[in-house]
Amino acid sequence: MDPNTVGFTKHDHSHCISDAITAADRMCRDAGLQLTPVRKRALSILLEEHRALGAYDVLARLSEEGFGAQPPVAYRALDFLTKHGLAHKIERLNAFIACAHPNELHTPAFLICTTCHAVAEAETDPSHSLLSQIAETTGFTIARAVLEAEGTCPNCREKSAA
Amino acid sequence: MDPNTVGFTKHDHSHCISDAITAADRMCRDAGLQLTPVRKRALSILLEEHRALGAYDVLARLSEEGFGAQPPVAYRALDFLTKHGLAHKIERLNAFIACAHPNELHTPAFLICTTCHAVAEAETDPSHSLLSQIAETTGFTIARAVLEAEGTCPNCREKSAA
């Protein structure tokens, strides 16, 4: 697996935001979805931070910029983004993060560093996953999977060893 | 995998509660832990229901029975139970469920039926898991994993087909 896939590495952040927005724009156009100003701004806020943000964090920034100030403003935008694969909810944190692999259909897995609070999104092969196997043997049909691991990222591990 | 492992099947419920309580009693004694009345009752409430209960559901039943009526009463009991492997938190539901495999050290995986709200706990082999593999290739150290799948259980699938 490409380490970059997993997000604990440095990268060209200025480009990654604009690229993601462009991709989202095109995806929505192609799918007949409305990437409205609030929704687009909510996505760019998540992209800028590059970490998991609570709905109220997003809301605060949206309302500063003239959008509505009530919770549904943030929750609706985030619902749209998560529904269409542009963002994901990290259940363990009750927080949201921009998708690192849009376009591609995927079952994301997240690695959450409890020290620096970085969150990396890894791609998984759904057909080989543990849950799929369990589901197969029991007759359960999976609609959505949550795969999240908490622990220490390589960077923090290194620092604590030093 | 034994289908019973996974909890969508019928079973001898009267025994499963008392057995689990007995096992918990012994486990706590052996480990030098105090399975106090609130904690024991919280566990039996989870066992009786055999599904995921919110902390406030547990609290309501505890307070009816003369225990404290404030949220920390429930949260503290549930924290104890989850910390020592007698119960688990289902992150997707913000709810708690009695462990189906106490004693054994395990990384539980849950199958959540969105129709009947049953929750089954399956055992996993941590070393073979997807997350472990990802972690290994990226240098991430996993402390705790959340594996939850939402979908349709065999019973509900059958009914909807009929």
Add this chain to the structure above:
DNA sequence: GCCTCAAACGTTATGTTATTACATTCTTCG
């Protein structure tokens, strides 16, 4: 058995996350 101290418990208060309900505006399309 008695004392000490940490753990457990109870309560008040508050913080955080999320939804319901309803009025208004914008878009789409015939």
Add this chain to the structure above:
DNA sequence: CGAAGAATGTAATAACATAACGTTTGAGGC
């Protein structure tokens, strides 16, 4: 244009969770 549905805004409330502090209890040392 006009109807229908989607998107937005706001107010109110529900649901989930923790902080802080005083009191009780009981495990473990003497």
